[in-house]
Amino acid sequence: MTDGVTSQGSATPQGQPVLSLRGMNKSFGAVHVLRDVDLDTYAGKVTALVGDNGAGKSTLIKGVAGIHPFDHGEMFWEGEKVEVHGPRQANALGIEIVYQDLALCDNLDVVHNMFLGREVKGGVTLNETAMEKRAGDTLRGLSVRTLRSLRQQVSSLSGGQRQTVAIARAVLWNSKLVILDEPTAALGVAQTEQVLSLVRRLADNGLAVILITHNMNDVFQVADNIACLYLGQLAAQVDAKEVSHGQVVELITAGRSGDIGLQPEVAAANVGGEA
C-alpha cells in the first residue's frame, strides 16, 4: 500500500510549484494569526501541513480557498500571480478542498453527492447516465474498489468510504490541487490505510496534495515534504526523508529543531503575542 511513497519522493521538489504562497498575513481583529507564511506545493507531491492547535493551519487553508482571503501576501498559481476572493474562484483555478466534516448529503447516493451543485444536465433534466459514468471512471482512476454500488446512499457507507467519496468529488473537476483537512481523524486502522493509499494515488496521478494532519504516522507514510506551522509562522518546509519523527514533533511544539526552524528569539517573541 505504501510502495508509492518510497519510490516517489525525490529529495528536492523540482519544477514549478503548482501553488506558491509568499509572505501571507492574516489578522482577525487584533489577533495576528498568520505572519509571513511561505508555502510551495508541487504536482505529484504530498505536502503535509502540520502544526499544533491554533498554529494557523485552518486559516491558511481558508485563505487559499478564498473563504477568508489573506490580508496581504502574494499567491502564485502555476507561476502566475493570482488573487482569490471566493470559493468559486478557487474552484475555477483548480483548487478543491475536502473538509473534515466531508459535507456529504446522507440521503443522496454516491453519484448525486459527487455532482452536487454542479450537475450535468441535458436540457432541463439531469443527465444521470453521464454523471454515473464519469463518477465511475473517476473512482476507477483512483483504484477505489470498496464501493458496492454507485447508487448506494451515502448514509450506508463507512467512514472510510465516505472519505473516499468526498475525495473523489474533489478530483472530479480536473482539479490540480486537493487540500485534505484531517482525512483520517475519525477513522479506524484499516480505513486510515485505505484513505492514505488513496491520498498517495492522488499525487501519483499528478495532483498536488496538501494534507493537514495531527498524526505523525500519516505524515511519514505519505508525505513528500512537510510544512510545519508554529504560532502562525512557517517554522520550516522540509523534505520528509531528511527529518525524523522526533524532529517534526520538536518543530510543532517548539518551532525549531537543531538548526532547522525558527531562530529562538523569533519564536520566543511570538509566544508573548499568542493569545
Added chain:
Amino acid sequence: MSTAAPPASQFDIQEETGGSIGAAAREYWTRVKGGDMGSLPAIIGVVALVVIFGIMEGDTFLSKGNFANLINQGAAIMVLAMGLVFVLLLGEIDLSAGFAAGMGAAILATTLTERDWPWPLALLAALLTGVVIGFAIAVLVARLGIPSFVVTLAFFLGLQGAMLLIIGEGGTIPIRDDAILSVMNKNMPVALGWLFALIVIGGFAAATYMRIRSRRKEGLPTEAMSVWGLKVAALAVVVLIAVYLLNQERQRETAVITIQGIPWVVPLVTALVVGLSFVLARTAFGRHIYAVGGNAEAARRAGINVPNIKTACFVLCSTLAIVAGVLIASRDNSVSPTTGGAQTLLYAVGAAVIGGTSLFGGRGRVYDAVTGGLVVAVIANGLPLVTQQSGTQFIVNGVVLLVAASVDAISRRRAAATGR
C-alpha cells in the same frame, strides 16, 4: 461495517449479473429490513383497511358508487399532501396549508359568484394568492430565520381570520360555475377512460424502458427486463381494475340518468403527480431540495442557494394547497369559513407521512402523497359507515397519525443502526 477485506465485486459489474426477479426481491427485502420502507406501510394499510371495512360493512363500503366517492374524498387531501411533501423534504412544516386551501376556495367563490369573473381568471386569482402566501412564509422562514412551525402557526390563525372577513361570519358562498363544479362532479366518457388507462400504462412502460435502454447503452448496471415487466404488469392490473370498476354504472337500477366513468379529478391528480415527480426526481432543482433537506450546510458549500430552494418549496406548497381548496369547493358546491379547517391539514400531513415522507426531512416522494392519501381517504370514508360516533372517529384518526409518525421514527432509527 465491512472495512477489512474489500468485497471482490466491483461497483460497476454488480447488479448486472444478479438481475433476476428473485435477486430484486431479496434486494428490496434487505432495504425494508434496513429501515427504507418506502410506500410499503401505506400499501399494507390500504389493503388491511379495505379488508376490514369490507368485512364489517361490505354492502356499502365495497359498492361501486362508494369507490368513486372515495376518490373524490381523497383527491383534495392528496393534492394538499403533495405540496406538503416539498416542505417536509426540507425538514420544515406548513401548518397553514389547510387554511391556504380554504383561502383559495374563498377567493375563487367570491370572484366567481359575487363578481361574475370568468372561471380561468378566478382560478388565476386564487393561485396567485397561493404564491403570495407561500412567498410571505418563505421570507420569514428562509431569510429571517424564524422556525417554520411558528410562522405557519401564525399564518394558520391569520388566514382563518382573513377567510372569515372575506366570506362573512357564518355565511356560505355557493359556486355555480360549471367548469369548476365538473372537476369533482362529472366523469370521463367510458371510452376516454380506457384510453386514459392505456396512456398511463404505456407512458410508464415507455419512460422506464427508455431509461433502462440508455443505461444499457452506456454500459451501466440496470434493472433486469423481467423486473421491469413485472412492475409494468402490476401497474397495468391495478389501473385496469380501477378503470373497469369506475366505468360500471353506479346508479341504482331505477334511476333515469346514468353515472359511469372516471371522475375528471383523476386525470388532474395524475398529471400533478407525474409533473411534480418529474421536477423532484429529474431536475437539478429537485435534487437540490433533497440536498437541502439532507444537509443544508453541505448544500450551501456546494454552491446551492439554500434560501431560494426553501422559497420555491413554500410557494409550491401554498399554491398546491390552493388547488386542493378549489377541489374542495368543487366537491362541496360552496365555500364556508370552515373550508380547509378542522382535520384537513392533519389528514394531509398524515397522508404524506403514512406514504413514507419523513418528518425529519430529506426523504419522500410525490407519489407518497397518493398512497398515503388513499389510506386517509379509506379511513375517512369507511369509519363513518362502521360507527356514527364522531368521538371514536377522532380517536381512530389520532391513533393512525401516531402510528404513521412512529413508523417514520422507527425506520429512521433502524436506518441509523444499519447504516442505511
